[in-house]
Amino acid sequence: MRIFLKVLTDSKKMNKLILFIYTVVFFVKEVMFMGIENSNQGPGWHDHDTPYGTIHSYDGDTGTYGGGGTGGNAGGGHTGLTANTWVDIATTKDYNGRYMSMCLNNLKDHEGSINTMYRDSKGNITVGIGHYLGSAEMAQALPFNRTKVMHVHGDDLESEVAVSKSDIASAFNAYKSNPRDVPSMHLSNADVIGQCIKDVQTTENGLRGLYPGYDRFSDPRKTALVDMGFNLGIPTLKSKFPKFNDAVNRGDWNVAADESHRDLNQRGDKRNKDTADQLRYNR
DSSP, X not given: OHHHHHHHHHHHHHHHHHHHHHHHHHHHHHHHHHHTOOTTOSTTEEEEEETTEEEEEEOOSOOOOTTXXXXXXXXXXXXXXSTTOEEEEOOOSSSOHHHHHHHHHHHHHHHOOEEEEEEOTTSOEXXXXXXXXXXXXXXXXXXXXXXXXXXXXXXXXXXXXXXXXXXXXXXXXXXXXXXXXXXXXXOOHHHHHHHHHHHHHHHHHHHHHXXXXXXXXXXXXXXXXXXXXXXXXXXXXXXXXXXHHHHHHTTOHHHHHHHTOOOOSSSHHHHHHHHHHHHHOOO
């Protein structure tokens, strides 16, 4: 009887021990899983509203935001549109938000995004997501700002001040003459996004002239065509890629993918591969 009770007692202890071990293992797995969370979640990742939709980006765990909202420096700020940023554009009467998001993020990944004027791989003055500035007048058409810092009671307060058209022209011409004289002005993230949307729409108008069935193509294939039309320009795409254009118009997407290769000085291999994969994607 004593032996039975001892065994029974030991059995209860063993069950408690096993339950404790299971609990510890489960807790450790949960902690590990939380530590391997999605790469676009957790401290430092924030959502920011813009007139075109939401920017989800990693801005560091700062808890500050340069343009309204909470956390980070995207949205109404003028930094933060990086490779880690996904711009989620809302649908409007003029475009489908999901598809426009695909086009814009694809261009951003391939072109980069810089809110100040910069020179592209060919030395052209550019701003935002590959938006070409061919003249001072083109620069003047954009809402450039400068950040003004005021020292108040020991604190630095920043505000955005619009740059006059004459100052924009002067800065553009100085930068054109001297590549080191980079203008100290910028576009907001919202304005970069808005300009890219306009550039996508302009590119699509040209693509419809090349491909009568364009609007019936799948979104990934249209995204690839927008990238080519934006990158090359519609006239170059039309004149330099006849085999590609013929393949697109007859729906031979494998040949189109093979003929889509561009000689690129910047992000060439990845960009060409992305385009070919998108053209072959049958959905």
